[in-house]
Amino acid sequence: MAFQSTSDPARGRLLLLSAILFISYLCVGMSLPVVPIYVTSQLGLGNAWAGLAVGIAFLATILTRSYAGGLSDHRGPKSAVARGLTFYVAGALASLGAGLLAQAPWTSYALLIGGRLLIGLGESLVAVGVIAWGIGLVGPARSGKVLALVGAAIYGALAVGGPIGLALLDRFGFAGAMAIGAVLPCLGLLAIWRLPAVAAHPGADRPPFWSVVGRVWQHGFIVCLQGIGFAAIGAFFTLYFLDRGWNYAGLGLTAFGGGFVLVRLLFGHLPDRIGGLPVAAGSLAIETVGQFLIWNASDPGLALVGAFLTGLGCSMIFPAMGREVVRLVEPHLRGTALGGFSAFQDLAYGLTGPLAGLLADRAGYNSVFLVGMVAAAVGLLIALSLLRTGATAFS
Numbered sequence: 001m002a003f004q005s006t007s008d009p010a011r012g013r014l015l016l017l018s019a020i021l022f023i024s025y026l027c028v029g030m031s032l033p034v035v036p037i038y039v040t041s042q043l044g045l046g047n048a049w050a051g052l053a054v055g056i057a058f059l060a061t062i063l064t065r066s067y068a069g070g071l072s073d074h075r076g077p078k079s080a081v082a083r084g085l086t087f088y089v090a091g092a093l094a095s096l097g098a099g100l101l102a103q104a105p106w107t108s109y110a111l112l113i114g115g116r117l118l119i120g121l122g123e124s125l126v127a128v129g130v131i132a133w134g135i136g137l138v139g140p141a142r143s144g145k146v147l148a149l150v151g152a153a154i155y156g157a158l159a160v161g162g163p164i165g166l167a168l169l170d171r172f173g174f175a176g177a178m179a180i181g182a183v184l185p186c187l188g189l190l191a192i193w194r195l196p197a198v199a200a201h202p203g204a205d206r207p208p209f210w211s212v213v214g215r216v217w218q219h220g221f222i223v224c225l226q227g228i229g230f231a232a233i234g235a236f237f238t239l240y241f242l243d244r245g246w247n248y249a250g251l252g253l254t255a256f257g258g259g260f261v262l263v264r265l266l267f268g269h270l271p272d273r274i275g276g277l278p279v280a281a282g283s284l285a286i287e288t289v290g291q292f293l294i295w296n297a298s299d300p301g302l303a304l305v306g307a308f309l310t311g312l313g314c315s316m317i318f319p320a321m322g323r324e325v326v327r328l329v330e331p332h333l334r335g336t337a338l339g340g341f342s343a344f345q346d347l348a349y350g351l352t353g354p355l356a357g358l359l360a361d362r363a364g365y366n367s368v369f370l371v372g373m374v375a376a377a378v379g380l381l382i383a384l385s386l387l388r389t390g391a392t393a394f395s
Contacts, residue, residue, distance in 0.1 A: 132198075223318055
């Protein structure tokens, strides 16, 4: 069901929560392009160390999804978000400290790794908490809308955070950029106190985390499979173009992002209106075609069309499957289920880069997109199977 009017107070609170997430998540987005430059250029360490500094935050996020979901259920989503934003601040301040110790490369690097781990933990708490908080504010019937807005805030912060981070690095240096990164989640901490909390479930019976994940793993696996196509474009589209000697190499993420945002804006209501599985099935079919076009492209225009179609296809799969997850578990397990579900997407983003890189070394860059096509097709088959058999919702 769509929001009924612009005066709907629940809608206003959800939009404010999304804005808070966007501002706070800039702390994460700004650091992604800045950290590898600092590690390689100022600390003089290799690309492998730079990759570890970036990727270890994703590892921390994956490993703490259970903790984040349990805290959101037990203490309430507002408490999880506040704690996560505090970890953002601590991680940015540790990174700032690393920037002040550039003359001692390994000491600086160790402190930077500590900061990245804190940011990864914060990301886990903030993402799970905001989703559960938003659903608590507007109700599970509009969970697809919540997930669409949360995704738009996160991806929007990633899109604009990178250029902002690079500009700050050029103007103020690494320590200055990290100092500004520490201020943004502080603004978020101040802003969330304006929003009403939603009920926690401290006394409810809780099955083991893996038992809850076992009820939603197929939906999470679909999200993992779709994430391979996005990760492939992010890591290898530019290199693919350069290897072919094509122009417009920098437009791959632009094409992807344009399709992604267009669908979120125009069709964010569809999972709530027609169901998550039909939306996911249609989206995965589009992503499969998009990855096929990139893999089999004979010119740059066709590859860019493929990137655009991949963005169209990837856009709604996470909110569509998240809506189904919300329906499959009891309210007091919602945060735990969403934490486990989100970890599947983290897994796709964390593993695709290094594994696809090994494949590209042996079979060429286009082989990466063949894998993305096959992954999306497998996800489509799983979604169609779930759609045909039906899934039992919690009632």
